[in-house]
Amino acid sequence: MRVKAISTSDVCTVISVQPAKCPVYDQHRNVEFLGQFQTVTKQGAITVQKTNYPGGYFFVVVVVQPTDKDCLGKAVHLVPIQNMTSQFVLHSDKNRSKEITITVETILPLSEYWKPIVTTVAVLLSFYVITGFIILVQSKRKKAQDSENLEEQVRILGEEENRNSIPFAQNQTAGSSKYGTAGDVSGNSEMRSHPLSQIPEHEADLDEDDIDMLEDVNEEKEIYRTKTAICVGDLARKKPKTLDRKYKLYYWNILTIAVFYALPAVQLVMTYQAVLNMSGNEDMCYYNFLCAMPLGQISAFNNVFSNIGYVMLGILYLMIVWKKHHIHKQAMTSDSEKAKTCGIPKHFGMFYALGIALVMEGVLSASYHVCPNSSNYQFDTAFMYIIAGLGMLMLYQQRHPDVNANAYAAFATFAAVIFVAFLGVVFVSIYFYIAFAVLHVITCLAVSTQIYYMGTWKLDLGMFKRALIIIRTELCKCAKPVYIDRMIVLTVANAINWSMLGGSDVGFMEVVSGSASEWMTAGVCMD
Structure with a gap:
C-alpha cells in the first residue's frame, strides 16, 4: 500500500511511517530514528511493504520542521536568542503549522506484476517477429x-x-561438295590439325602494356579532394581491409569502456x-514516489524495468547488423562485382559499436533508476553522448568513407564532452557558461573548416595565423566560395548551433540553481 500526503502549504514537513509499537518518535530531532521517512512540502508518498x-x-507520523533547510537543500540563517529584540520575538513565526491530508491506498499487488511485464516484453518481441518476417521474405525473394x-x-x-557451332557446320557442308577431289583431303586435314585454341585472336585487341594503370592515384589525394563535384567513389581510395580493421576498433573499445564503466556503477547504486x-x-533517492512500484530490495522496480526497451531493441539492432554483415561477406566471397564496386563501401564496426552503446544505455539507465540522484546522474547520460557522437560519425562516414575518425581520438572526444558536462553539473556558474560558449564556437569553426577543405587544412596552433592571412587577402572571395554546396550546409549547421547556444541562455538561471536535468537539456541543445 501507499501513504500519500497532500497539502497547500510549502512548509517543510517530515512524513514518517513507523511500526505500531512504543516508543513513537514524533520529534523533529528523533523522527528519523525508526521506519521510513522523507521530507515533504506540498506532496509526498511512501510505499509500505x-x-x-x-x-x-x-x-504515520507528521512532524513540521523548525526551518525549511531540509526541504530547500540550503542552510537558513538563525538568529541567536540573546541577539533577538523583543519586537523580533513578537513578530517572528514561532508557531509553524501546516494542514495536510493523509490517505492510504492500495497499489498493484506483486501477484499482478506479471501482466505489465509480459505485455511490455510481448510488444518488444513483436518487433523481433516483424523483423524476422521481413528478413524471411527478402531471403525467399533473393533466392527466387x-x-x-x-x-x-x-x-x-x-x-x-x-x-x-554454326560456322563449323557450314565449313563441313562446303567441304563435302568437293567430294572426291584432292583439295578436299588437304583442306579437311588442315582444318582438323588446328584446334580452336590455336585460332589467332583479333588483331585489334589491346596489349596490356599500352594501358596506364595510374598506380599513383591512391597517393595523390589532393587531386580529387579539390574537385568541385565529388562522388563517393572518388573518396573510397583506401583498401577495404585497412578500413575494416580501423572500424573494428570502435566496438572493441566500446566493449572495454562498457565493462569498466558499468561494473562500478551497478555496485554503487546497489x-x-x-x-x-x-x-x-528516502531523501537519498529522487523517486517518483507516487508511481514507484517496489519489488524485492528495489524501491522503484517499474522505473528500472522501463529501460528494457533499450536492451531488447539494441540486441535486435545488433542482430540486424550481423545479418547485413553476413550477407555482405557472402557477396564478397562469391566475387560479386556489384558488391565490390557499387554503392557506399560497407564497414560494420561502427554499426556494432552503436548497437552495443544502445544496450549499455539501457543497462546504465536502469542502474541510475535504482537510486536516482545528482551524484549518479552521469550514469544515465554518458552513453547518450556516445550514441549521439557515433551517429554523427556514422552519417559522415557514409559520405566520406576514407575520412574516418580514429577510434581512440573519437572516444577521447566523447570523454572530454562527458567531463565538460560533469563540470557543468558540479561547478555551475556564469563564468563556466561563458567559457563553454567560447569553446563551443571555436570548436564549431574548427570542425567546419576541416569539413570544408576535406582534410587539407591542418588543425594545429598555426591555423589561427593562417586563417587571419586568408581573411585579409581573400575576403573578397567569400561572396563566391569554391565549394558552394559545402558552404551552404556548414552555414546552416553553424547557424543552428549558435542560435541554440544563445537560446539556452534563456533558461540558464534555472540551470545555475543546480538542476542536473536542466543542464543536460541545455547541453543537448548546444550539441
Whole structure:
C-alpha cells in the first residue's frame, strides 16, 4: 500500500511511517530514528511493504520542521536568542503549522506484476517477429531472383554455344561438295590439325602494356579532394581491409569502456539501495514516489524495468547488423562485382559499436533508476553522448568513407564532452557558461573548416595565423566560395548551433540553481 500526503502549504514537513509499537518518535530531532521517512512540502508518498510490517499495522507520523533547510537543500540563517529584540520575538513565526491530508491506498499487488511485464516484453518481441518476417521474405525473394538469373545465364550460354557451332557446320557442308577431289583431303586435314585454341585472336585487341594503370592515384589525394563535384567513389581510395580493421576498433573499445564503466556503477547504486533500505531515508533517492512500484530490495522496480526497451531493441539492432554483415561477406566471397564496386563501401564496426552503446544505455539507465540522484546522474547520460557522437560519425562516414575518425581520438572526444558536462553539473556558474560558449564556437569553426577543405587544412596552433592571412587577402572571395554546396550546409549547421547556444541562455538561471536535468537539456541543445 501507499501513504500519500497532500497539502497547500510549502512548509517543510517530515512524513514518517513507523511500526505500531512504543516508543513513537514524533520529534523533529528523533523522527528519523525508526521506519521510513522523507521530507515533504506540498506532496509526498511512501510505499509500505507488508514484509517490513509483519503485523500489518503501522503509525504515520507528521512532524513540521523548525526551518525549511531540509526541504530547500540550503542552510537558513538563525538568529541567536540573546541577539533577538523583543519586537523580533513578537513578530517572528514561532508557531509553524501546516494542514495536510493523509490517505492510504492500495497499489498493484506483486501477484499482478506479471501482466505489465509480459505485455511490455510481448510488444518488444513483436518487433523481433516483424523483423524476422521481413528478413524471411527478402531471403525467399533473393533466392527466387538468383534462380531466375541462373536460368537466364544458362539460356544465354546455350544460345552462344549454338551460335558458335554454326560456322563449323557450314565449313563441313562446303567441304563435302568437293567430294572426291584432292583439295578436299588437304583442306579437311588442315582444318582438323588446328584446334580452336590455336585460332589467332583479333588483331585489334589491346596489349596490356599500352594501358596506364595510374598506380599513383591512391597517393595523390589532393587531386580529387579539390574537385568541385565529388562522388563517393572518388573518396573510397583506401583498401577495404585497412578500413575494416580501423572500424573494428570502435566496438572493441566500446566493449572495454562498457565493462569498466558499468561494473562500478551497478555496485554503487546497489550500495545506495541497501543503505536506503537500512536507514529508511528516502531523501537519498529522487523517486517518483507516487508511481514507484517496489519489488524485492528495489524501491522503484517499474522505473528500472522501463529501460528494457533499450536492451531488447539494441540486441535486435545488433542482430540486424550481423545479418547485413553476413550477407555482405557472402557477396564478397562469391566475387560479386556489384558488391565490390557499387554503392557506399560497407564497414560494420561502427554499426556494432552503436548497437552495443544502445544496450549499455539501457543497462546504465536502469542502474541510475535504482537510486536516482545528482551524484549518479552521469550514469544515465554518458552513453547518450556516445550514441549521439557515433551517429554523427556514422552519417559522415557514409559520405566520406576514407575520412574516418580514429577510434581512440573519437572516444577521447566523447570523454572530454562527458567531463565538460560533469563540470557543468558540479561547478555551475556564469563564468563556466561563458567559457563553454567560447569553446563551443571555436570548436564549431574548427570542425567546419576541416569539413570544408576535406582534410587539407591542418588543425594545429598555426591555423589561427593562417586563417587571419586568408581573411585579409581573400575576403573578397567569400561572396563566391569554391565549394558552394559545402558552404551552404556548414552555414546552416553553424547557424543552428549558435542560435541554440544563445537560446539556452534563456533558461540558464534555472540551470545555475543546480538542476542536473536542466543542464543536460541545455547541453543537448548546444550539441
